[in-house]
Amino acid sequence: MxxxxxxxxxxxxxxxxxxxxxxxxxxxxxxxxxxxxxxxxxxxxxxxxxxxxxxxxxxxxxxxxxxxxxxxxxxxxxxxxxxxxxxxxxxxxxxxxxxxxxxxxxxxxxxxxxxxxxxxxxxxxxxxxxxQVGLVNDRLFLVNASLGLYPRLLEDREAFKQQYGRNRLVAFASGLVTLLRHHQQLLISLEIRGKFHDIRTPTLFVGNNRLQLEQLGLPLENALENDELVAIMLRPTGMMAMLWLLVRGALGKLGEAQNVISFGFKRMTIRSSRHLKRRVKVATDGEVVWMDTPLEFRVSPHxxxxxxxxxxxxxxxxxxxxxx
CATH class of the missing domain: 3.40.50.10330 (Probable inorganic polyphosphate/atp-NAD kinase; domain 1)
Structure with missing residues (x-):
């Protein structure tokens, strides 16, 4: 009843x-x-x-x-x-x-x-x-936000899922294909705590989820506990090294790789340059959209x-x- x-x-x-x-x-x-x-x-x-x-x-x-x-x-x-x-x-x-x-x-x-x-x-x-939630400009993200290679990975993964189904093996296979097809590097200008840094990287990933960071093997949960977000970037590297990084990420050992830069922050701005178009693709929690630069990543005040x-x-x- x-x-x-x-x-x-x-x-x-x-x-x-x-x-x-x-x-x-x-x-x-x-x-x-x-x-x-x-x-x-x-x-x-x-x-x-x-x-x-x-x-x-x-x-x-x-x-x-x-x-x-x-x-x-x-x-x-x-x-x-x-x-x-x-x-x-x-x-x-x-x-x-x-x-x-x-x-x-x-x-x-x-x-x-x-x-x-x-x-x-x-x-x-x-x-x-x-x-806690993160913001990139005014767009919210709960798990992660990214630009560069990672949005391309997401787009290719979705195409693979449509054809082969939704599971982790398909996601991993699509990642391999993406790395073999795309080699573009970003030259981005970061402003963190009033200091500017020019960095060349294939992708910028900003995390707000302890479980995902742990699965990648990045022990940065203290940053999230301190009301910060976590930035992850890859140093420029060759194709074989990129494939090895993908394997490390799948095995939860990305934090041990020398080509990975990661740190916590409360606010970070990415400014436009001749190597970064005024409008760029940004992925937020798996959804890819076009956004105008500069991009400001920050913890939401709400x-x-x-x-x-x-x-x-x-x-x-x-x-x-x-x-x-």
Whole structure:
């Protein structure tokens, strides 16, 4: 028997991105609705079939949730979570997450299960906690942001996934192909703490996720704990060395490589130069967009108000599902 709806509990406004992950949309909806109906929790569920509409739906949903004192919940991968989080940032509206993606770094970092039923039940007893997010110009990122080679890796990986399916072996194979095809170096001018540095690198990667940094073998979690972001750059190197770096990253030993530069920071500006076009491709949480330079990476002054499970296991210790 379904429970009588609890009118005192905040209503869930759920956005489901049908394009995320392997799971059947109808099945996911059924699981979510079953858990909430049995718990007597009020909810609205919106399924977004066209990813291009996700931003508009997110902003409308946040506005409606704020008016009614509700909670916005997003069911999707890290890119979908990013889009909905952007809409909630600064609104004061709490955000719940039901991970549906391939890697689910954000959910795993915060102890949120990739099992939809378990994650939905966890929302019922979760508490709101402030979570650090990064900004590149005014665009939010929860896990990472990058320019140079890494956005190209993401674009090629997505093309491979469309053809061969979504799993880590496909992602690794696409990375090999990208390295063999592209050899461009960036000459970027960094401003950090008032000092300028000219650096040549194939890619700049900025991390905001302890689990991902640990998996790469970069022991920089103290930077995140000190309310900083982490910058990772590669020194110019040959093709074989780049392939070896890719292997090291897959094995979680990137931090031992001599060609890797990494450091924590609160604010970093990348200025335009004759080697860096005024508009560049930037990847944020797996989504690639064009942005104008200069690029300013910084910790957001507004935290994300995230619904976190009452009992949060250590990142990487929970069951993350078959597609993680």
């Amino acid at each position: 379904p429970s009588i709806a609890d009118e005192s509990a905040p209503q869930f406004f759920i956005i489901l991105n049908a394009a995320s992950g392997h799971n059947n949309t109808s099945t996911v909806c059924t699981i979510i609705e079953k858990v909430l109906i049995e718990a007597g929790r009020r909810y609205e569920l919106v399924v977004v079939e066209d990813a291009a509409q996700l931003d508009g739906v997110a902003r409308q949903t946040v506005e409606r949730a704020c008016e009614r004192g509700g909670v916005v919940v997003v069911a999707g991968g890290d890119g979908s979570i990013n889009t909905v989080a952007q809409a909630t940032l600064g609104s004061g509206c709490p955000l719940g997450v039901l991970p549906q993606g391939t890697f689910n770094y954000f959910g795993r970092e915060h102890g949120i299960s990739s099992d939809t039923a378990e994650a939905t039940r966890a929302l019922l007893t979760a508490s709101v906690q402030a979570v 935290p994300l108000h995230l619904l976190k499970p009452a009992t949060t296991p250590e990142p990487g210790t929970l069951d993350t599902g078959p597609d993680s």
